[in-house]
Amino acid sequence: MSGLLGDTAARDYSRKLRLFNAFAEPELRQAIASLDVAPGASVLDAGCGTGEVLRWFADAVGPDGTVIGIDLASAHATAARACAPAQALVLQADLLHAPLRAASFDRVWCMNTINHLHDPVAGTQLLASLLQPAGRIALCQSSLLPDMYFAWDARLERLVNEAVRQYYRDRYGISERDLAAVRSLVGVLRRAQLGNVRAHTFAIERVFPLGAADEAYLAEAIFRDSWGARLQPYLSSDDYDELARLCDPQHPQFALHRTDFHFLQTFTVVSGER
Ligand SMILES: C[S@@+](CC[C@H](N)C(=O)[O-])C[C@H]1O[C@@H](n2cnc3c(N)ncnc32)[C@H](O)[C@@H]1O
Known part of the structure; x- marks a missing residue:
């Protein structure tokens, strides 16, 4: 059975993941820093995608630490192996059936992935079981x-957002509630019985003139590969x-x-903590 959003071992959207991680690298590094990962710690990245994280x-755990990534998609796991430092281990496997020892990690990181599971609470409980006591x-x-x-056209922005929602609902055959369930991470952690729950939101904010990674992500991953003719209906x-x-790099109104x-x-x- 594929994931809620269509993930399978054969699916490959590694280009989009690479573009996003290059774009958001400054904020993702801040997010990692906010987790106080100690040198020598053991970290699991569940749904590691192309492995930049x-x-x-x-870098955070240093030479005495352990970093393991796991991803269902073989193309993503291959990309992660190529990107990750030699000390990191990348497994191509379903995180719900991961060959990992219980209570063995100080940190589990799961980014843009828990909403791809049919049961995010069960997935979170399973990942939490891999944490050492007081792990996070x-x-x-x-x-x-x-x-x-x-910024100059709130009306078009609202209509495009609604078109994107409708497109996703049609594409994956899911309700608005399921599509928007990503908003309730606090609820997911509470229902999974995690303690000491903390939330921290980072703003990814860019203004003209954009850097190369910003322009590549927005023009290619969003304007061309996520929107484009898909939104026409x-x-x-x-x-x-x-x-x-607005989305055409060749047009004067780009x-x-x-x-x-x-x-x-x-x-x-x-x-949250175990
Ligand atoms: C949106 S991507 C996020 C990837 C990466 N964390 C990032 O943010 O760049 C979701 C990832 O989760 C993986 N995935 C989905 N279901 C999975 C499962 N059951 N076990 C392991 N990986 C899974 C997908 O293959 C994909 O690489």
Whole structure:
């Protein structure tokens, strides 16, 4: 059975993951730093994708620490092995059936992944069972939709956000409630019986002029590969034409080259202890 959002061992969206991690690297490193990972600690990245985070955790734990990544998708695990430092171990496996020892990690990091499981609470309980006593699990999630990307046109932004929601609901056949369940990480940790729950939200904020990693992520992963013609059925033809102009790097109205471009998205880390 595939995951709630269509993940399988054969699925590959490694390019999108790489673009996001290069884009959000400063904020993701801040999030990692907020977890107080001690030198020598053992860390599991559950749903490690293309493995950039493994590198950053390896910096935090140092040569005496342990970093393990696990991912269902073989293309993602292969990419993670290529990206991770030699000391990190990457397993291609379902985290729900992971060949990992109970009570063996100081930190479990699970980023943009718990919402891909059919039962996030059961998944969280299972991951928490891998923690040593007083170990901490961090569920991390970028907001489903950015808070702002067309600062000069709130109406079009609202219509595009609604089109994206409808597209996802149709694509994955899930209700709005399930789609938006990523908002309730605090509830997931509470229901999984974790204690000392903390939440910290980081703002991923960019203004014109953008750096290369920012432009690559927004133009390729969002404008072209997530939106594009997929949104056409959900917008009027005038609104779709306007969106197409704003998303076209060759067009004089390309959003990312506007001097008033201002992007804002949240990234939330909710953590709890066993
Ligand atoms: C949205 S991606 C996030 C990847 C990475 N954490 C990041 O933020 O860049 C979700 C990842 O979870 C993996 N995944 C989904 N279900 C999984 C499962 N049951 N066991 C292990 N990995 C899973 C997918 O293959 C994918 O790499």
